[in-house]
Amino acid sequence: MPKSKVRKKSAYTPPQGTLQPGTSAARAVTPSPRWYAIVMVGLMVLGLLWIVVYYVAGDQIPFMVSLGAWNFLIGFGLMVAGLVMSMRWR
Numbered sequence: 789m790p791k792s793k794v795r796k797k798s799a800y801t802p803p804q805g806t807l808q809p810g811t812s813a814a815r816a817v818t819p820s821p822r823w824y825a826i827v828m829v830g831l832m833v834l835g836l837l838w839i840v841v842y843y844v845a846g847d848q849i850p851f852m853v854s855l856g857a858w859n860f861l862i863g864f865g866l867m868v869a870g871l872v873m874s875m876r877w878r
Contacts, residue, residue: 820878826873835866 842859846852852859 817878820876824877828858828877830870831858831866831873833872835863835868835870839863842853 799823839860841849842863846859855862
């Protein structure tokens with residue numbers, strides 16, 4: 789079977805007027821600081837530990853007893869906060 793021709797693509801040039809003179813170009817993506825990843829993972833682990841402690845010893849810890857089912861919201865909320873941070877991590 790014969791080989792098909794490979795077409796050369798020209799370099800992309802943006803249409804005139806897309807970047808006005810004096811306006812800044814898009815901000816360069818920079819990597820996240822080291823503390824960001826530590827806080828992100830820490831929130832996820834803290835949320836998991838909160839739920840595990842509630843299951844294992846929640847009836848023996850007075851403030852967890854008073855919170856009741858809100859312990860799940862706190863634990864999952866911490867984990868979701870870490871997950872949301874992971875979407876912005878670079």
